[in-house]
Amino acid sequence: MTAEQRLDELAQQVWEVVEAERAGKPKLSIPARGLRILVETVKAAEEFKPSQHAKRVVFKRHGILGTGLDRLLTSVFYDTMKRMGLLDRVARELTGVESPLILDPWLRAALRVAADIVLFHRPDKATLNALKWGIADYLSAITHPYVGMYYWRVFDKLLDYRPRPRSIEEALEWRYLLPAWFIQRMRRLLGPEEAEELFKALNKKPLISVRVNTLKASVEEVVKALRREGKKPVVSKRVPVVVKFQGPYDFDNSPLYRGGKMVIQEEASAAASLILAPEPGMTVVDLAAAPGGKTSHMAELMKNRGRIYAFDIDEKRIERMRMILRRMGITIVKIFKMDARRAPRVLGEEVADRVMLDAPCTSTGTIAKNPELRWRIREDGLDEIVKLQREMLEAAARLVKPGGRLLYTTCSLLPEENEENIKWFLERHPEFRLVPIRGPYDESPLLPGTMRAWPHRHDTIGFFYALLEKRG
Numbered sequence: 001m002t003a004e005q006r007l008d009e010l011a012q013q014v015w016e017v018v019e020a021e022r023a024g025k026p027k028l029s030i031p032a033r034g035l036r037i038l039v040e041t042v043k044a045a046e047e048f049k050p051s052q053h054a055k056r057v058v059f060k061r062h063g064i065l066g067t068g069l070d071r072l073l074t075s076v077f078y079d080t081m082k083r084m085g086l087l088d089r090v091a092r093e094l095t096g097v098e099s100p101l102i103l104d105p106w107l108r109a110a111l112r113v114a115a116d117i118v119l120f121h122r123p124d125k126a127t128l129n130a131l132k133w134g135i136a137d138y139l140s141a142i143t144h145p146y147v148g149m150y151y152w153r154v155f156d157k158l159l160d161y162r163p164r165p166r167s168i169e170e171a172l173e174w175r176y177l178l179p180a181w182f183i184q185r186m187r188r189l190l191g192p193e194e195a196e197e198l199f200k201a202l203n204k205k206p207l208i209s210v211r212v213n214t215l216k217a218s219v220e221e222v223v224k225a226l227r228r229e230g231k232k233p234v235v236s237k238r239v240p241v242v243v244k245f246q247g248p249y250d251f252d253n254s255p256l257y258r259g260g261k262m263v264i265q266e267e268a269s270a271a272a273s274l275i276l277a278p279e280p281g282m283t284v285v286d287l288a289a290a291p292g293g294k295t296s297h298m299a300e301l302m303k304n305r306g307r308i309y310a311f312d313i314d315e316k317r318i319e320r321m322r323m324i325l326r327r328m329g330i331t332i333v334k335i336f337k338m339d340a341r342r343a344p345r346v347l348g349e350e351v352a353d354r355v356m357l358d359a360p361c362t363s364t365g366t367i368a369k370n371p372e373l374r375w376r377i378r379e380d381g382l383d384e385i386v387k388l389q390r391e392m393l394e395a396a397a398r399l400v401k402p403g404g405r406l407l408y409t410t411c412s413l414l415p416e417e418n419e420e421n422i423k424w425f426l427e428r429h430p431e432f433r434l435v436p437i438r439g440p441y442d443e444s445p446l447l448p449g450t451m452r453a454w455p456h457r458h459d460t461i462g463f464f465y466a467l468l469e470k471r472g
Contacts, residue, residue: 032134043109085375201456207244217261238440260327265293268453268463273297276407280305282353287340292321311340344398361410365462403472418464419447
């Protein structure tokens with residue numbers, strides 16, 4: 001088979017995926033007003049995060065919250081966000097621009113909505129007509145007539161568009177809605193067959209995961225209360241204080257949540273505090289602490305005795321942490337709104353029995369929870385993230401007492417942010433040794449003694465753990 005024939009075969013396979021997706025959906029009918037709201041919402045989602053908040057703001061402005069139109073547009077909006085990278089690829093090919101980011105933002109949003117509806121839904125004739133003429137008029141009115149005319153011309157090309165991937169990774173983009181560079185890296189890390197199991201898991205809607213606050217309730221008590229609410233909770237076998245159940249769930253009106261008996265936390269995240277194992281009376285530093293899942297869990301393990309110094313720079317996340325700590329009855333945490341790299345200057349050196357560093361990362365292990373994240377991750381931004389992680393590791397090392405321990409974690413699947421950082425750290429810091437972690441997940445084949453949680457193997461978010469001890 002020639003290279004050209006192979007590309008033709010890949011293109012046919014991709015088109016079959018697109019057609020199968022479309023065939024499984026009912027006929028779509030959206031009024032012109034609804035299409036305008038969709039375009040405005042997609043544009044707003046670029047301007048402020050999370051996208052759920054952007055959607056709520058726009059829908060409230062148009063008075064459609066809680067209506068049938070709300071439900072219809074919400075479905076299409078999240079579909080558009082989940083496919084954002086593919087839709088931008090379509091826009092790039094149709095317009096010939098190097099990146100859709102150079103287009104007028106209203107035009108970019110309109111092309112994203114149009115591409116999603118035309119390629120992945122079954123719009124009726126009225127919807128197609130409104131999508132072409134109505135949105136063209138809308139763009140002309142809100143921006144400039146030339147923008148509307150340009151959109152109108154590109155829309156005709158969209159009706160005849162067929163994807164033509166240039167590699168197996170680009171073909172898999174269409175099947176699994178993940179960027180080609182990420183697909184390539186995971187295939188190299190896991191092998192093609194297991195990588196596809198990972199891709200499937202990243203497109204599976206996860207169960208809600210909560211951690212029971214053992215200062216206020218038992219796991220059995222929370223499980224019984226959830227059953228009374230009509231849920232079917234399952235207690236995690238790997239992290240017994242974690243309970244999972246099918247959503248949706250109204251946390252704002254939940255007596256369990258509002259009463260501080262449970263906190264939202266993924267199983268793999270909750271495992272981190274158990275691995276670090278702080279004890280009552282210890283001094284603990286939590287770097288990049290907000291919104292406080294691990295901070296509060298460590299306070300529980302310490303029986304609310306000792307001291308935790310929590311550092312973060314995000315005011316909104318810190319406020320959420322304060323709320324969580326209040327609800328949970330935790331009183332041993334002192335919060336610093338400050339870059340964690342400054343912690344040794346504030347607290348002094350060799351002051352902590354335990355240090356938790358859940359480092360800022362690409363969050364590639366959380367894609368199933370945050371569908372739009374997959375297209376925001378940039379491979380060319382990885383070096384900058386790794387640099388920050390290493391600077392934070394250096395600060396963390398200075399805080400640890402002789403005989404004390406440091407746990408480094410990320411919710412990333414990329415070796416650069418995980419095993420490679422620990423190898424780099426150990427080469428620079430012979431005063432630290434790696435403490436082998438035994439369960440509850442899998443030892444990393446890239447660095448024995450460290451551990452990884454995998455979405456497809458363990459039914460949780462992707463997570464990495466490395467436990468380091470400072471020699472006495």
